[in-house]
Amino acid sequence: MNKLVLTALSVALLSGCASNNNTPKPFENALYDGRPVETLSSDAAPMTETEAIKRGDYALKNNNTDLALYEYLRSLDFPDTQYRDKTLYTVGRIHQSRGNRDLAEQAYLLALEANPNNIQVLEQLGSNYTKQGDTKQGESYFLRAINADQLRLASRNKLDTSNVSVEQLDKLSSDDKSPALAYMGLGILYDVKANHDVAKGFYRHALQIEPKSSKALMNMGYSYYMSGEYAPAKRYTQAALEQDSNNQRAQNNLALIYLAEGDAQRALNVFMRFMDAPEALNNVGYFLMLQGKPEDAIPFLQQAIDKKPSYYKVANENLERALLEVRANSSDSTRVKVQ
Structure with a gap:
């Protein structure tokens, strides 16, 4: 009798456990x-x-x-x-x-x-941190993405994360699945550091991965512009515009290159493709001032004001600044002659 009770109890307990296991746990x-x-x-x-x-x-x-x-x-x-x-x-x-x-x-x-070597995740974190202004972390994740890609490609080479060089970059492998965004992001970060040779090395890989990327072509062009190499800067920037004719940043960069070459009229023509005449004239004047040519800027700023006098406050402010700079430069040259 006792044996029967124990058996029945055991069956009850087992069925109770089974029903507990079959109860789905709430999703959390x-x-x-x-x-x-x-x-x-x-x-x-x-x-x-x-x-x-x-x-x-x-x-x-x-x-x-x-x-x-x-x-x-x-x-x-x-x-x-x-x-x-x-x-x-x-x-x-x-x-x-x-x-x-x-x-x-x-x-x-x-x-x-x-x-730890998920390339997409590393690249995405690099992009996110960079956009949030944490460029140190952004750079670290971008570098990790590229080194993880070298593992995928069974390459023995990798980047020294503390000291990236052009020589290291030239030895890296890449294919159409490599992290183009990581290469481009690092190129931009190294351009900001004024290390344009390393920046160009990163852009070269980005363009090997995505040869028709208007962003990579534009950034390569801007890197050449920043290092004063205007012929290749123009070539890459124009190639970017061939891929995306509405890329206003590339158009803006092309105008800057023309200004750096001393061709203000061509720069004005580029600006007028995507803005009205007063704004284009003001832009030419403004960028000429940035390039240390306030006397060349004055006629363009005056034309901008003439075309829209009641509205174009910005051009008036820029003209005032240009005139002050011309006077200051004139005073400095007079002082030098007296001495």
Whole structure:
């Protein structure tokens, strides 16, 4: 009798455990910020990581980002996940598209815990930190992305993150899957440091990866402009405009190159392609002042005022500044003669 009671009790306990295991645990994930999950889907829970990811992909394709987040995050609950870093990268991109910067960063950093050499994640963090003004961290992640890419390509070469040189850059490998944004981002950062030779080395790789990138062509042109090499600066800038004729930054850069060469009329013609005459005239005058030529700037600023006297306050201010600079230069030269 006692044996029967014990057996019945054991069966009851086992069935109780089974029913507890079958009770789905409530969905909880700090990376989810959508509407209540109860409203998302009535489908049975996914059986595998891959199934959950496919559901997320389908939801994302249909612009249902709440459901996509839910499914992607559910895929992370399976043991021995194979695609954890890639899934977290996608989660980060969804948050970033929604303007949720903190959640995006959390997802990217978790992705790096799963795979420290995820090139896309490293490149994205480099871009994000740079845009936020944290150029030191941005540079670090960009460099890590490029070194991770060298591992992917089975290259023995990598960048010395403390001292990048043109020689190191020339030895790197790249293909059409390499992180063009990381190369271009580093080129811009090195141009800001006035290390234009290294900057050009980064842009060369960016252009090997994306030969028709108007941004890479424009930045290469600007780097040559900054180092005073106007012929190649013009060539790359014009190539950028061939790819994207509406690229106003490239048009602006081409005008600056013409001004640096002393061809103010051509610069004015370029500016007038995308702005009205008073603004174009003011721009020529303003940039001539920046180049230390206030006396050349004055006629252009006066024309800008003549064309729109009641409105063009900026041109008046620039003209006043140009006249002051001319007077100051005249006083300095008189002082030198007297001495």
